[in-house]
Amino acid sequence: MMKLGTRAEVRVGALILFCLLAPIRGMAQAGSETVEKGGFRLHSLLHAIGEETYELKRASGDELMMNISSELTDRSNKRLVTATLRMKADLSPVGFEQKRTAAPTATIPAPTVTVDSVEFTSGTATVREGETTRAITPAQKFFVGFDASPVSVQMMMVRYWASHGKPAGLAILRAVPGAPDAEIRAVGSDNISVEGRPVALTRYTVANIVFGREILWVNAQGQLAALMTFAGGLPFEAVRSEYEPALNELFQAGVAQEMRNLASIEKQVPPERTGTFAIVGATLVDGTGRPPMLNSVVIVRDGRIVAAGRLREVQIPEEMAIVNAHGQTLLPGLWEMHIHFSGVEFGPALLAAGITTARDCGGEFEFLTTERDEIEQRHGLGPRLLLAGLVDASGITGFGAVTADTPDEARTVVDKYKAAGFQQIKLYTYLNPAVIGALSSEAHRVGMSVTGHVPNSVSTYEGVEAGMDQINHLNYVSRLLRPQGSTGPTDFSSAEVKKAIQFLVEHHTVVDPTASWGEMAGHSKDMDVTTFEPGILKAPYTLSTKYMAMGVPATDSTRVHARLAENISVIGALYKAGVPIVAGSDTGLVGYGLDRELELYVQAGMTPMAAIQSATIAAARAMKLDGDSGTIEAGKRADMILVNGNPVDKIKDIRNVAKVVTNGRMYDSGKLWESVGFKP
Numbered sequence: 001m002m003k004l005g006t007r008a009e010v011r012v013g014a015l016i017l018f019c020l021l022a023p024i025r026g027m028a029q030a031g032s033e034t035v036e037k038g039g040f041r042l043h044s045l046l047h048a049i050g051e052e053t054y055e056l057k058r059a060s061g062d063e064l065m066m067n068i069s070s071e072l073t074d075r076s077n078k079r080l081v082t083a084t085l086r087m088k089a090d091l092s093p094v095g096f097e098q099k100r101t102a103a104p105t106a107t108i109p110a111p112t113v114t115v116d117s118v119e120f121t122s123g124t125a126t127v128r129e130g131e132t133t134r135a136i137t138p139a140q141k142f143f144v145g146f147d148a149s150p151v152s153v154q155m156m157m158v159r160y161w162a163s164h165g166k167p168a169g170l171a172i173l174r175a176v177p178g179a180p181d182a183e184i185r186a187v188g189s190d191n192i193s194v195e196g197r198p199v200a201l202t203r204y205t206v207a208n209i210v211f212g213r214e215i216l217w218v219n220a221q222g223q224l225a226a227l228m229t230f231a232g233g234l235p236f237e238a239v240r241s242e243y244e245p246a247l248n249e250l251f252q253a254g255v256a257q258e259m260r261n262l263a264s265i266e267k268q269v270p271p272e273r274t275g276t277f278a279i280v281g282a283t284l285v286d287g288t289g290r291p292p293m294l295n296s297v298v299i300v301r302d303g304r305i306v307a308a309g310r311l312r313e314v315q316i317p318e319e320m321a322i323v324n325a326h327g328q329t330l331l332p333g334l335w336e337m338h339i340h341f342s343g344v345e346f347g348p349a350l351l352a353a354g355i356t357t358a359r360d361c362g363g364e365f366e367f368l369t370t371e372r373d374e375i376e377q378r379h380g381l382g383p384r385l386l387l388a389g390l391v392d393a394s395g396i397t398g399f400g401a402v403t404a405d406t407p408d409e410a411r412t413v414v415d416k417y418k419a420a421g422f423q424q425i426k427l428y429t430y431l432n433p434a435v436i437g438a439l440s441s442e443a444h445r446v447g448m449s450v451t452g453h454v455p456n457s458v459s460t461y462e463g464v465e466a467g468m469d470q471i472n473h474l475n476y477v478s479r480l481l482r483p484q485g486s487t488g489p490t491d492f493s494s495a496e497v498k499k500a501i502q503f504l505v506e507h508h509t510v511v512d513p514t515a516s517w518g519e520m521a522g523h524s525k526d527m528d529v530t531t532f533e534p535g536i537l538k539a540p541y542t543l544s545t546k547y548m549a550m551g552v553p554a555t556d557s558t559r560v561h562a563r564l565a566e567n568i569s570v571i572g573a574l575y576k577a578g579v580p581i582v583a584g585s586d587t588g589l590v591g592y593g594l595d596r597e598l599e600l601y602v603q604a605g606m607t608p609m610a611a612i613q614s615a616t617i618a619a620a621r622a623m624k625l626d627g628d629s630g631t632i633e634a635g636k637r638a639d640m641i642l643v644n645g646n647p648v649d650k651i652k653d654i655r656n657v658a659k660v661v662t663n664g665r666m667y668d669s670g671k672l673w674e675s676v677g678f679k680p
Helices: 007-029 151-163 241-268 346-352 365-378 407-419 433-445 460-465 475-481 495-506 515-522 541-548 554-577 592-603 608-614 617-622 651-655 669-675
Strands: 034-044 047-058 064-074 077-087 093-102 112-121 124-129 132-136 183-194 197-207 213-219 224-229 236-240 276-280 296-301 304-310 321-324 328-332 334-339 355-360 384-391 424-427 449-452 470-472 510-512 640-644 657-662 665-668
Touching (some): 034 241, 064 151, 151 183, 151 213, 151 224, 183 241, 197 224, 213 241, 241 365, 241 669, 334 346, 334 617, 346 355, 346 657, 355 617, 384 407, 407 424, 407 433, 424 433, 433 449, 460 470, 475 495, 495 554, 515 592, 554 592, 592 651, 608 651, 640 651
Parallel strands (some): 276 321, 334 355, 355 384, 384 424, 424 449
Antiparallel strands (some): 034 047, 034 236, 047 064, 064 077, 093 112, 112 124, 124 132, 183 197, 224 236, 276 296, 296 304, 640 657, 657 665
16 A cells, blocks of 8 residues: 555656646647546445536636536436536636436425536635525635535546645635535555456545545546545445446445544544443433432443442442542433444444444445444444344335345345344335345344335335334334325324224334434424524534535425424324334434434423433343343443433433443543534
8 A cells, every 4th residue: 555655656646647637738729629528327325326427628718617417316316417617727616507406206296406506706706505605705725516516526626636736625615604625635545457457546535525534536547436425424436437347346445444534533532431440429310210319339340330329339449440420410321223324433423422322224234344343343433333234126216235126035135134243134115025024034033133114015014014123214103003195183092093003012013213304304494403403503514514404495384393293293102102112313413313303202202211211221122132231230331421411300411421431431522522523
């Protein structure tokens, strides 16, 4: 691997710069001929979902023009993007516009078009992102682009950076103030083989375009070879079309780079306590349901709890390290039961929020298993990871790269996940009934449980009867409660609704509602996001702007409020009937999304204690790990949080995590937040 700062790197950098500018220098005689063109295959979770093409031409004078077009289908949702980037001969931007068109869906009858643009007049840039516009005087060195820009734009950004002195920070023009500079770093090199010929690539990381660091590869001609986004939401990969056969090679190199990124973060946040120590003086909420215990002592030794009780009842050995927790509340570490763990930055953020166990509900196999092993075997910075292996039918509408279209394929998939240490199988939308049955039977045979979406081919009744132990998302339960074609509020006194809820009780069906994600994605835009998710004020720019832009038009506010009220009512009815509920936030604001989920449960009628238990002992029971975790008792894993305030009295205090103990290692929450760009 090439080390940064070596003569080899300087020579490679000079070669790349020469190659990327050489065609442009020759354009004086080229007229309107194409300077360069190419295309990328787009993937989500390593599943091909579309294409992007670009063509770079000389326009009038010395101006360059890049026209970009992409089309992708993500789980039946079709999106089109067209963009035009205009630049000077030195690659300085002079104009940019992109249009994103989403095809109509069942809930959105007409296409939706979003326009983002940057226009320059007399040294001033007018930046438009959707409905937000701002005038900016650009820095000396800058580029354009948004978090949803085509990958071809990022290729030109890296070229601009390379040809303008490789600045430590590159200003990116955004409509919302506060955008941090993009940080582009050359971090190594990789060699791939394409049709029998070796291809040398330089590997880069890019920070502050999305949450986390993207990984990019550039060939010797200055062309983008591949881009991988691990933490901007669900994982995304773009690979230059001719390099598609090397996707797996590049992905493995990307995972290895992610582990280096994690090691870099870990250096910023060493644990404050390890080995043996005592937490003294806190109000203990042990998660069993017992009343809070004042002035408690909990002793930790080598990752386990060896004693927990009142100060007067527990003897503290002499010379033991003491953590003074007077005035704070000590609770079990929280369980996030629906996350898509898409990058190493998730680990510190989840820990900072007090989450010591997280269930991934569908991600990339090699990244997840590598991250899990790093945490378990080498104390990597992140919560214990439990994995639900995603499986869907093949085809463009499927989700992810693991598919099953026949019972034999289903059994092979289960055995693969079992061998890799996954705890569950996650069913997805387009599986057929025979495959659902085979997946469930094989999973149960090998000791795994089954969760997921209820596939389109079966009803919720049929999905549970076929072997689904758990259901992700409340809408599949709401569908069960609603007579076909009904649009009014649910009548919880009706015989049909009572029958449906009793069915779930009798089958011990576990539900993770993800109500907070529904609220975030579907709130009315006349609502201030901070009124229900104050964590947005502490989030890094790349996340805060993403979530602030979500929502539906204010004209739909009545319908939106009614839907949220309905969800709250359904959760309350399930809780009162005894249906097991576990807390998860899906792709909501990382860390804080779980806090909001618990707040909504209290609104639904749960006591704060019951809401806390949905994210501790109830979750542990659902995963058959309650003998090892979920409460603060002697013999269990030392997974705990110290909170300023008392969430049993006021659930919103769950947001005030001061310290987190994960597998016996204590960290400062504020420092964890800061390590991944949040305000403490």
